[in-house]
Amino acid sequence: MDNRLTTTLGDLSLKNPVMNASGTFGYGEVYAPFFPVERLGAMITKGLTPRPRVGNEPPRIVETPSGMLNAIGLNNIGIEAFIADKLPQLPATDLPVIINVMGESVTEFVELARRAAQCPGISGLELNISCPNVGKVGLAFGVDPAMTGDLVAAVRAVYSKHLMVKLTPQAPDMLAVARSAERSGADSLSVVNTYLGMKIDIRRRKPVLSNRTGGLSGPAIRPLAVRAVYEVVRTVEIPVVGTGGIETAENALEFIMAGAKAVQVGTAQFRNPRALVDLIDGLSDYCDSQQVCIAELVGVANE
Amino acid sequence: MSNGRSRSQGRHTNRRTGDGFTSGEMPCLLQGQLQHRVCFGESVARVDILVDANAIIPQPGQFYMIHSPAGFLPRPFSVHDAAPSARHTRLSFLVQSYGPAVQWMLEVPLGSNWTLWGPLGNRFRMQARTIAVAGGIGIAPFYWMAKRLRETGQQLRLLAGFRDGSSAPLIDYHREAGIEIRVATETGELGEKGYVTELLSAELLAEGVPVAACGPPAMLAAVAQRLASTGGSCELSMEETMACGVGACLGCVVPMSFGGVALCCKDGPIFSSALIDWKRYHG
Numbered sequence: 001m002d003n004r005l006t007t008t009l010g011d012l013s014l015k016n017p018v019m020n021a022s023g024t025f026g027y028g029e030v031y032a033p034f035f036p037v038e039r040l041g042a043m044i045t046k047g048l049t050p051r052p053r054v055g056n057e058p059p060r061i062v063e064t065p066s067g068m069l070n071a072i073g074l075n076n077i078g079i080e081a082f083i084a085d086k087l088p089q090l091p092a093t094d095l096p097v098i099i100n101v102m103g104e105s106v107t108e109f110v111e112l113a114r115r116a117a118q119c120p121g122i123s124g125l126e127l128n129i130s131c132p133n134v135g136k137v138g139l140a141f142g143v144d145p146a147m148t149g150d151l152v153a154a155v156r157a158v159y160s161k162h163l164m165v166k167l168t169p170q171a172p173d174m175l176a177v178a179r180s181a182e183r184s185g186a187d188s189l190s191v192v193n194t195y196l197g198m199k200i201d202i203r204r205r206k207p208v209l210s211n212r213t214g215g216l217s218g219p220a221i222r223p224l225a226v227r228a229v230y231e232v233v234r235t236v237e238i239p240v241v242g243t244g245g246i247e248t249a250e251n252a253l254e255f256i257m258a259g260a261k262a263v264q265v266g267t268a269q270f271r272n273p274r275a276l277v278d279l280i281d282g283l284s285d286y287c288d289s290q291q292v293c294i295a296e297l298v299g300v301a302n303e
Numbered sequence: 304m305s306n307g308r309s310r311s312q313g314r315h316t317n318r319r320t321g322d323g324f325t326s327g328e329m330p331c332l333l334q335g336q337l338q339h340r341v342c343f344g345e346s347v348a349r350v351d352i353l354v355d356a357n358a359i360i361p362q363p364g365q366f367y368m369i370h371s372p373a374g375f376l377p378r379p380f381s382v383h384d385a386a387p388s389a390r391h392t393r394l395s396f397l398v399q400s401y402g403p404a405v406q407w408m409l410e411v412p413l414g415s416n417w418t419l420w421g422p423l424g425n426r427f428r429m430q431a432r433t434i435a436v437a438g439g440i441g442i443a444p445f446y447w448m449a450k451r452l453r454e455t456g457q458q459l460r461l462l463a464g465f466r467d468g469s470s471a472p473l474i475d476y477h478r479e480a481g482i483e484i485r486v487a488t489e490t491g492e493l494g495e496k497g498y499v500t501e502l503l504s505a506e507l508l509a510e511g512v513p514v515a516a517c518g519p520p521a522m523l524a525a526v527a528q529r530l531a532s533t534g535g536s537c538e539l540s541m542e543e544t545m546a547c548g549v550g551a552c553l554g555c556v557v558p559m560s561f562g563g564v565a566l567c568c569k570d571g572p573i574f575s576s577a578l579i580d581w582k583r584y585h586g
Contacts, residue, residue, distance in 0.1 A: 023553075030551045033329035034420075046553075052406055054563045058585055061546050061554035063376045068546060075553045075564070092574060210585070216374065270546040273332050273420055 002284045004293040007041070008263050009239045010187040012096055012124060012162045014041035014262060017282050017294055018252065021243050021266030022047055022100035022166070023072065025122050034273040039280060041094040041262060045082060045129045049101075052078035057210040062199050067245070068267060069197050071211035079115055079235035084259025087121050096123035098164065106154045112161040123148060124162030127155060127186075130170070131191035142168040142177060142193075149180035156185035165192040165242065169228055171213055175235045182236045188262060190241040192228045193219050217267040219245040226254050233259030233302055247275065249282025256294060257301035328359045330422045330549065333367075337403060337413050338393065343473040346400045347440065349383060351393050352417050358392040359422055360385050363429065363448035364515075364573045367394065367421030368548035374404025374545050375420050381444040381517070381569070382422065394419070397443040412462070423548050424572045427538055430513040436526050436537075437463040437497055438518020442473070444540060449482045453535060464499025464522065468492030500525045508533045515573075516540070524584065527576035536577035543567040558583035 005016035019042040027045050028037050037043060044186045055075025062069050077086075082099070090097055099122055103109035109127065116122045117297040129142035129151065152165060167174055169192045178189055194215025199208045207213070225244020233240050242255030243264035252263045268275040287293060335352035342348045360366075361382040370377035376482035384395035400406045427433075427448055435445040442463050449459035460483050463474065467490040474493065477484050478585030487502050495502060503514070503526065514537035516526040523539045530537045548568045556564035557571060558580040565571065565578075 025549075026549055026551055030547075030549050033549075034332055055556070057566075057583065058554075059544055059558050060556060061544055061552060063374070063544075064373060068376060070546075070552065070554060072553045075556070097471075111474070252584070270552055271375070273547075273549065301480065 002287070005041075005280070005283055006289040007294055007298075009128050009164070009241065009261060010162060012042070012187075014096065015042040015094070015254065016274055016280050016283065017260075017262040018261060019098075019241070019264050020269070020276060021042055022128065023070075024266035024269055026285035027077075027082055028090050028097070029086065031269065031273055031276075035277045038091045038095045040095065040275050042123070043090070044126055044264065045086075046076050047074050047098045047100045047102045048076055048078060048079045048082055048104065048112065049074060050111055051145045052076065052081065057211055060211075060214075062228045063221060064197065064199055064216065064218075067216055067220035068270075069209060069214030069216055070194070070235070071198055071209045071214035073211065077124045079112055083115070085118055089120065090121065092121065092223075096162075097121060098126050098128040098162065099125040101165070102128040106151050109151055110154050111144055112156055116230040117159050117161070122161070124164060124187075125155070125159060126166055126190060128150065128165040128166055128193075130166050130168030139168060139170055142166075143171040143204035145173065145176040145180035148177050152181050152184035152186050162187050164188045166193050167228075167232070167263070168193045169195050169224065174228065175231060178232045178236050178260070182238050186238060188239045188241055188261075189232060189236065190243055190295065191232045191260075192225050192244055195224065219247060221245045222254075223249060226258050229255055229260050230302055233299060236259055246279070247271070249286055252279055252283065253297065256297050257299070259302040261298050263274065281297050308436050328422065330421050331358060332556075333358055333418075335417045335419060336486065337411060337415050337417060340409075340413065341476070342409070343476060344469050346409070347397065347473060349395055349397055350408055351384075351395045352419065353391040353393055354419075356389065356391055358394070359391065360387055361394070361422035361447075362426035363451050364427040364444055365422040365424050366548070367396070367419045367423065368571060369396070369408075369417065370546070371404040371407045373407035374402070377419075377548065379405060379423070379539045379542070379545050379548055379572075381540065381572075382447050383443045384447050384450065387484070397440060397446075399440040402464045402505070420548070424568055425570070427540075427573055428513070429459050429517050432460075432510075433457075433513045433515055434503070434507060436503060436514060436516040436518070436522075437461060437501055438516075438522035439465060441516075441518030441522070441540070442477070443517070445515075446480065446482065447476065447514070449480075452482075462487070462499050462502040464488070464502075464518070465468070466490065498522070498525065499527055503529050508535065511535070514538070518522065518557060520584070522577075524581055527579065527581065530576055536575050538573050539576050539579070540572050541567050541574055541579075
């Protein structure tokens with residue numbers, strides 16, 4: 001382990017600042033042939049709902065310039081199947097497991113949090129209040145500061161471990177949502193989820209995706225996400241996890257210098273199944289060459 | 304340098320529990336070099352990639368994700384041929400250009416570096432007397448299937464459909480490899496005039512032989528319907544847009560007749576035609 005890579009998110013200590021982004025890593029098993037999952041600073045599951053969901057009809061994804069649109073629609077096995085079948089397969093030590101959860105109501109979110117609280121193997125929650133692909137309900141919380149505040153407070157009341165809230169750039173005032181989540185007891189914020197986009201098939205004369213719109217990810221959104229992290233870091237005291245188009249250690253360092261204490265990497269893995277470990281190794285190399293620790297770099301470009 | 308690094312391309316985890324038709328081998332990330340390229344007309348080529356000698360020999364029907372520097376996402380390619388040797392494993396693919404990503408594969412110089420990962424997905428059942436039905440570039444996996452069947456003394460019968468006569472070099476190449484092939488073209492320039500499904504005659508189907516098909520969605524649906532009309536089913540190699548190829552993105556779903564969806568990359572790409580919900584299939 002490289003001690004210069006350690007970071008903290010509140011009471012959560014990470015051996016390095018690199019985690020996968022939800023929805024790009026299954027439940028920790030899919031990239032196992034390519035690298036040991038315990039190399040990650042933390043792992044985040046595919047978004048889990050109280051009951052299994054089939055998701056949207058295909059086509060669900062399409063390539064776009066420097067990125068892709070997805071409208072998976074929270075296709076997932078449900079929290080019970082995760083706890084019964086997937087969680088026991090994950091390393092018991094050395095890997096904080098954060099579950100991404102999405103409910104259709106405050107009650108459902110609270111139900112998910114209560115269930116997670118019963119599992120010692122789950123180190124934290126990432127509240128998905130920003131899924132753009134499941135109709136109005138997905139984004140409803142994340143675009144509204146008051147609804148976000150009520151939701152975070154309700155979950156906080158039943159969940160004592162790490163509570164991360166994933167913000168959506170679709171919010172008219174994302175900084176107000178960030179402040180509201182912090183006031184209501186969030187431990188950290190992940191910034192940002194995908195940007196809503198659309199691609200039209202001009203031959204068929206209709207949107208490519210069955211859902212019509214999808215979430216844009218990949219390097220196309222990286223400058224937007226760096227700026228979002230920069231602004232959120234200036235607005236709240238709680239730690240920020242930067243995400244959006246990160247492919248390399250250099251990209252991750254931009255987010256860290258903007259003030260992120262950790263990063264999430266998603267789409268890059270589709271182009272390189274070892275992207276996460278290549279990135280961790282790249283951060284080690286950077287720390288070697290610059291004689292620095294990651295912790296010293298957090299926010300250096302955000303004075 | 305830091306401790307505990309593992310830069311090796313690992314096969315360190317348990318073997319996937321198969322359903323009998325998975326290969327049981329874990330995929331690897333491979334760096335290869337383009338050794339040889341044979342062009343069949345302007346837009347189709349066979350590319351031979353040399354990879355590590357220890358690489359797994361894939362099963363017919365399996366695929367690799369190949370990342371072209373000219374495209375954002377990698378794309379899936381069926382294994383067309385493979386050969387081990389002492390120094391390298393050769394993996395061969397048939398590629399057809401329909402945009403810059405694959406055009407790169409047709410133009411990049413020999414010796415250039417390729418990034419690919421696999422083998423991925425399940426395989427054909429490899430049953431005796433199989434009839435393979437191919438549409439266009441969907442012929443790709445059947446060269447390897449024919450070669451493997453021949454090792455056990457069996458002959459694959461290949462029915463292949465193309466748009467026009469420009470496919471002649473590709474057909475000749477299969478014949479020269481000793482593959483029994485009957486051809487249909489939409490223009491009638493080669494073989495029978497019409498669709499390849501018309502070669503799937505009542506006499507053939509009456510034999511009750513196993514059928515495997517690969518090609519465009521409309522053709523796969525037509526083959527499935529043809530088999531269903533005689534109360535049968537067949538194996539179809541499905542293609543859906545994939546981002547990852549390994550079950551991470553959940554993009555490549557195929558609607559299932561028992562409800563829900565399956566992942567083309569992990570549960571397929573080979574599916575029984577009876578398991579697909581054709582009413583929900585978008586094609």
